[in-house]
Amino acid sequence: MIHDQRFGLQRHVALPGPLLLDGGGRLSPVEIAYETYGALRPDGGNAVLVCHALTGDQHVASEHPRTGKPGWWTRMVGEGKPIDPSRHFVICANVLGSCMGSSGPASADPAGTGPYAMAFPVITIRDMVRAQAMLLDHLGVGTLAAVVGGSMGGMQALSWAATFPDRVRSCVVIASTARHSAQNIAFHEVGRQAIMADPKWRGGDYYAAGDQPAAGLAVARMAAHITYLSEAGLTEKFGRRLQARPDNPTGAKSFGFDADFQVESYLRHQGIQFVDRFDANSYLYITRALDYFDLAEEHGGRLADAFRGTATRFCLVSFDTDWLYPTAESRRIVQALNAAGAAASFVELSSPYGHDAFLLDTPGLYRVVDGFLKAAA
Amino acid sequence: MIHDQRFGLQRHVALPGPLLLDGGGRLSPVEIAYETYGALRPDGGNAVLVCHALTGDQHVASEHPRTGKPGWWTRMVGEGKPIDPSRHFVICANVLGSCMGSSGPASADPAGTGPYAMAFPVITIRDMVRAQAMLLDHLGVGTLAAVVGGSMGGMQALSWAATFPDRVRSCVVIASTARHSAQNIAFHEVGRQAIMADPKWRGGDYYAAGDQPAAGLAVARMAAHITYLSEAGLTEKFGRRLQARPDNPTGAKSFGFDADFQVESYLRHQGIQFVDRFDANSYLYITRALDYFDLAEEHGGRLADAFRGTATRFCLVSFDTDWLYPTAESRRIVQALNAAGAAASFVELSSPYGHDAFLLDTPGLYRVVDGFLKAAA
Known part of the structure; x- marks a missing residue:
């Protein structure tokens, strides 16, 4: 455990490694920031690993130290929830490449005098999973009762089951996919180009200036955010409703370029909020890991071969209005x-x-996961 | 007719106006760059107005003076095509707000010493149509045998039928909508924010520097371009195929941030090409006009009231994979x-x-429009 003045108390470990990466490099040390909830049973049989999404973090069920917001999945993890610290030993680790304490482009480069920046190696979903396995070794956790994740977390869960089948008894994959599609890659590429087009990006070396490419990162977040919502949901939430502002109290069309529409105001807000809590280079690295993800490719082109002879039990959930990772992918x-x-x-x-x-508040989801985990246990 | 050294021979007229705008302003002079094909019959009954889309232009069936590419709709307009200069007097005008010769932010501001830039008034689809009506008056065209357009061109066609019902005998609306949805607005807002986040935008005053916000405009184009293609089409065209490059002849993953995937390379190319032929401020103004478009709102909130008592005949075409303006909108x-x-x-x-x-090469489309125009005539 370390105490960081910015983030408050949090768990963190620097493992010597080296971690051999899919790209051919080696990472050492391997820093991992994580949270745990509950206690490991003496038989070690109640460990549940929760994997987070692109811009998520280890604070799955406890306050985010920068934003002060509650954990990002308190509907899933908590007292009386499907993953319950009174029964489970819950582990959630910040992924490799991210910016909440695990090794990433903002971490100190042991070969240099400052942060890695773009000298950080390009990592994959499987590399993230291998780093998590090192953390479990460190924590004395052998086999996971379950690995659970949504979106990129679901990809890690799949990669866990494929990479360490003997360490995963059950695997919950929500709103996810076994590969990034051309459209998925295209949206991420727009975001990356927005970041790299921002002069403040400076080839990734913006840490010394203390001034990250916030404008580019905000645009990247805005573009991605559209893909997280459904067309019908956007219409219901905002439609073409106009936004009242101090200089436009009736919310009429301004015939200018302010955020007249509520949906514009909402998106701008999403972009601005995001840059306060996320590192632009981490966004580049994690989107790259997502785009590279193709589980079938890692197994000779046949997805079934990723799971041959496995004893892991799987639970998959998709949502009918998810057009980022539609039901067909599940x-x-x-x-x-x-x-x-x-x-x-x-x-x-x-x-x-x-x-x-x-x-979000999707009651069926929590019922399904609860039932699956109880049946699996 | 004028001769511009950059663009070669093209038709252009500066009408005194003033044009009264939906936003309350007045535009004078009203410059309109246009092309015509064929000849007006003595009875004036064979005029067809073709309306272009967001980034289109007046060169519907003749070479683009900057890019040297053939007209953008030679499948629709030409000898033996549904709109045929041997039968029709075809008119296509660059829309108000654009950058191919009609009045727009890059035009000289009569109240100033240079281009309007952001002093250009925010315009609407109906303003574009009113400007086209002034052009028809100038050309001596009373009634249109047909007004035809796809995408934003379809919105103009609808607006023509609603604004000047006595001047439109038939109206062809392809892949279009009577209003911009929240998702449509959201994508445009991402593009506008990308442009305005580019330091070279300088609040719109970049003309003197001769250096437009190309990086931001390219990102805007990339984001929009994704919405022009279908998910299935992207998968078929690119899938997850990798891009061979001189420094990577086998097209392997580079574990870097170059355009590894063909879809990345394609999108970057789209962005780069676009900035050579389009003005960033025009992109802001025209996307704003699109977002403001809501034909029902202009008619008390009931779309049917836009067309009460009309004698115009309508033909609507949608495409099953169009998720920008899906069939439900038609x-x-x-x-x-x-x-x-x-x-x-x-x-x-x-x-x-x-x-x-x-x-594109969508045979059903040209057959449908041909049949409709012949039946209407």
Whole structure:
């Protein structure tokens, strides 16, 4: 445990490594910031690893030290919730490449005098998973009762099951995919270009100036944010409603370029908030890891071969309005699991919220995961 | 006719106006750059106005003077095509706010010493149409045999029918909508923010420096371009295929931030090409006009009231993979036309190309428009 003046008390470990990376490099040390909730049973059988999404963090069920907001998945993790610290030993680690304490581009480069910046190696989802396995070794956790994640967290869960099948008894994959599609890559590329086009990016070396490419990062977040919501959800939430402002109290069209529409104001707010809590280079690295993700490719091109002979039980959940990782992607995984003879349950839930449904008040979701975890235990 | 050294021979007229704008301002002079093909019959009954989309221009069926590319809709306009200069007097004008010779932010501000820049008034789709009506008056064209457009061109066609019902005998609206949705506005807002975040934008005053906010404009174009294609089309065209480069001849993952994937390379190319032919401020103004577009709102909130008592005949076409202006938007227009007692035909065509289908090799489209125009004549 360390005490960082900016972030308050948090768990952190610097493992010597080296971690051998898919890109060919080696990472040493491997710093991992994480949180745990509950206690490991003497038989070690109650560990649950929760994996976070692109811009998530280890604070799954406790206050975020920078924003002061509650944990990002308190609907899933907590007293009386599907993942319950009174029964489970819950672990959530900041992913490699991120900016909440785990090794990433903002970390000190042991070969240099400052942060890695773009000298940080490009990492993959599997590299993130391997770093988590090192953390579990450190914590004395052998086998996971479950690995659970939504979106990029679901990709890590799949990668866990494929990479360490003997260490995963059950695997919950929500609103996710086994590969990034051309459209997924395209949206991320827009975000990366927005960041790299910002003169403040300076080839990634903006840490000394203490002035990150906030404008570019905000645009990247805005573009991505559209993909997290459904068209119907946007229409319901904002439609074409206009935004009242101090200089425009009736919310009429301004015939100018201020945020006349509520949806414009909302998006700008999302962009501005995001840059206060996230590092632009981390956004580059993690989107790259997502775009590189193709589980079938890692197994000779056949997705089923990622799961041959596995004893892991799988639970997949998709949402009908999720157009980022639509139901067809989950179905494809289920078909591969079936072909591999793995035990898999799958449900498509109805939600107005699009991809973001996995984080929101989607009652069916928590019931499904609760039932699956109880049946698996 | 003028001769501009950059653009070669092109038709251009500066009308005194003033044009009274929806935003309350007045524009004078009203400059309009246009092209015509064919000849007006003595009875004046064969005029067809073609309206272009966001980044389109007047060169519908002749070479673009800057890019040297053929006209953007030679599948629709030309010898033996649905709109045929041997039968029709075809007119296509650069829209107000654009940058190909019609009045826009890059035009000289008569009240100042240089270009308008952001002093150019915010304009609407209806303002564009009113300017076109002034051009028709100048050309001696009373009634249009047809007004035809796709995407933003379709919005102009609808606005023509609603604003000047006595001057439009038939109206062809392709891959379009009667209003911009929250998601449509959101994507445009990302583009505008990308432009305005570019330090070279300088509040719009970049003309003297001769150095426009190309990086921001390219990002805006990339984001918009994704919405023009279908997810399935992107998958078919690019999938996850990697891009061979001189420094990476086998097209392997580089574990870096170059354009590894073909879709990244394609999008970057789209962005770079675009900034050579388009003005960033024009992009702001025209996207604003699109976002403001809501034909029902201009008619007391009931779309049918835009078409009460009209004698115009309508033809609507949508594409099943168009998620920018999906079929439901065309259906909504047809329902309003039916409620207004207007003659309307509607077809949804199947295409892998998404929104861009209206510009591409979509055989059904040209057959439908040909049949409609011949039946109307």
